[in-house]
Amino acid sequence: MRQRIVSALAIGSIALALSGCGLGPSGVEQGAAAPTGVSAGMTLYFYDSSGTLTAQQRDTGRLGSVQDAIALLLTGPGSSGLTTALTPTTVTRTEVRLSGDQMSIVVPLTATEATDVGTDQIVCTALASHIQSGGSPDTTVTVHFTVGSDTTRTCPVLP
C-alpha cells in the first residue's frame, strides 16, 4: 500500500516537473531602454550675431540622418539672421562612418574652406543628429577634409 503511495508521489512529481515549467503566460517584465529617433525636425548649428554657437531647429518633419543634417548645414542658415563659418558649396554630399564611439565624416571642403569654427558647426550638427537618433553622447567626431589634416573633437556646446 505504502509502495503505491510512494510511486504515486513519484509519478506526480514527474508530471509536475513536465507541466510545471514552460511558456505559460507571465507578468509584465521590463527590458532594455526604449528606442528613440523620432523628431519633428533637424538641429543645425550656426553662429549668432554675438558669435555664439547656436542651435537652430529646421522643421523637416523628420529627424533624418547625419548626412541629411550636414547637407542642410552646408546649404547655409538662410534668412534666419544667423551666420555660418563654412564656405558655401554646391556639393553637399558627405560620407559618415560610425565605429563604436568614433564617428568619421568626410566633408567636401578643404580645411581652409571649413575653418576651425565651421568645423565645430559640422561636429555639433552631426553629434546632435546622432544623439537624437539614439546614439551615445560620448561619441567623438573625426572630420576628414578634401585638403588639410583631419581633426578629431567633440561639440563645445553639447554636454
Place this chain on the structure above:
Amino acid sequence: MMPSWMLRALRASSGLRGRLIGTFVAVMVLGAAAAAWAGVQQSTASLISSHTDSAAADLISRVTQVSPSVRYPPRQDSLDQLRNAVGVNALVGFDGNTSSSGFFASGWESVPSDLRAAITAQERSDDARVSTQRVEADGTSWLVIGTPVMITSPEGERAPSGIEVYAAYDLTDVGQQVDALVRGAAVTTALVLPLAVLLAILASRSVLRPIARLRATAQSLAAGDLTARSESAGVDELAQLTRTVNEMAESLQSSMESLAQMEEGSRRFAADVSHELRTPLSTLTAAVEVLHDVLARADHADLSDDDARESAELAFHETQRLVALVEDIMEVARFDAGTTQVRRETVDIAEVARECVSVRGWSDDVRITRGPARSANGRSVTVRADRARLDVILANLIGNALTHGRAPVHVEMSTRDGGVSVAVIDSGPGIPPDDLAHVFTRFYKADTTRTRAHGSGLGLAIARENALAHGGTLTAENRDGGGAVFTLWLPLGEPDASETPEEDHR
C-alpha cells in the same frame, strides 16, 4: 487469474526486500526527477530570457533604424511605415491612430491590458524601458513586446513622442525546444529506474543475507540443534544482532546441558534407589512369607494370637505392594532412560485381552466385544506388538476400571485409522473433569484423601508409556451416559518378513 510472477512480486513487495527496493527506487527516481525538473526549469528560464532579450533588441534596433526617417508628428502612412519596419505582427499607435497587422489585427483589443498600462507608465517615467509579456492566444504562446518611442534632445534628454510600438513573436519554436528539454529529462529519469532497481536489489541483498542466515540459525535452534551459530562479520547493527543471537544460543546450550545433566542424575538416582531397595525387599518378602505360613499353620493356643496373625497378614500384603511399587518405579526409570525394548510379534489383541482377564480372575466382571467395524477380511484383530507390554497396558486399564470405576467393564475392539482401537469402558460415575487431564501423571491420585488406595499410582503412566513405545496413543475421556473410557490405539505395524523380534528404542 493473476500470473504466478505477479503473485510472487506481490508477495515480495510486502516483505522487507520489497519495502527496501520500493523505498530505494522511489528515492532515486524522486531525486532524478527533482534534478531533471530543476535543470529543465533553469534551462527553460534562460531559453525564454535569451529569446526575450534578443527579440527586444531586434525591436529596438528596427525602431531606432527607421525612426529618423519617420515623419513626426506621424500621419497614417508614417505609422504604416514604422509598422512595416517592425514586422508582420506589429501595432503602432499614436494619439488614437493605429496601424496594426497579424497578431494585432483587431487593434488595441489584442494588446494585453497589463502591458499597455505598463507602457503608459513607462512613458511618464524618466527612464522609459521596453516591456515584455508572454500571453496565450488561440493555444499558441506569444511573446508581446511593447515600447514607447522617445524623442531625444541634442542634450540627451528624453521625452515621450506619444508613439507606442508593439510586436508579437511566436514562441512555438521555443516551446518545441522546451518540450525537447522536458523529453530529455523524462528519458533520463526513466533511465534511472532500472539502475535504481538494480542498486536496490544489490543493497537489499547485503541487508537480507545476514537476516536469512540468522533465520536459519534460529530455525536450527528451535529444531533442537543448540550448536547452531551464525557468522558475524562487521560492526553494523545486523552483526551486533547476530552476535547477540549467538550469545543467546550459547547460554541456552549451556543451561540445557546442565539441565540434562541434572535430569540424568535424578533419573539415575531413582533407578539406583529402586535397585538398592529390591535386594533387601526380596529377603524381607521371603521372611514375611515364611512367617505368614507359619502363623497360618500354627494351632497352638499360645501362639494363635489374632493380633499377631493380623500383623503378619498386613506385613505380607504391604511387602507385596512394596515389591510391585519398586518394580513399577524401575519400569518407569527404564522408560525414562530410554532402555525399554519392544519385542514385536503378530498378536491377536482379543486373545491377549481374554488371557489377561482370565489369568487375573476378572472374567465375571469384564465383557470383551468386537466393535462394529471388523477387519476387512473378517480375521481376528491382529497387530504387530509386544505381547507382554500389551498385557501390561490392558491389565492396567481394566484393573483401573474395576478399582476406580465399577463393574461391569466393557472392552470393545475395533479397527480405526489404519490401526486397532481398544476401548475400556467402566460403569462408574466417570472421572471428575478436573482430574481428566492428570490421569496419566505419575503418582497422581484422583482422590487425595484416599492415600492408601490400591496400586502404585504409576499404572496408567506405565500403560501410556507402553502405548507410546508402540507408536500408539492412550487417551481418557468420559462417556455421555457416565463411565470413563480409556481408549488405546495401536498402529497395525508393518508385518515383518522375518518373524525375528525387532528392537525398538523409544
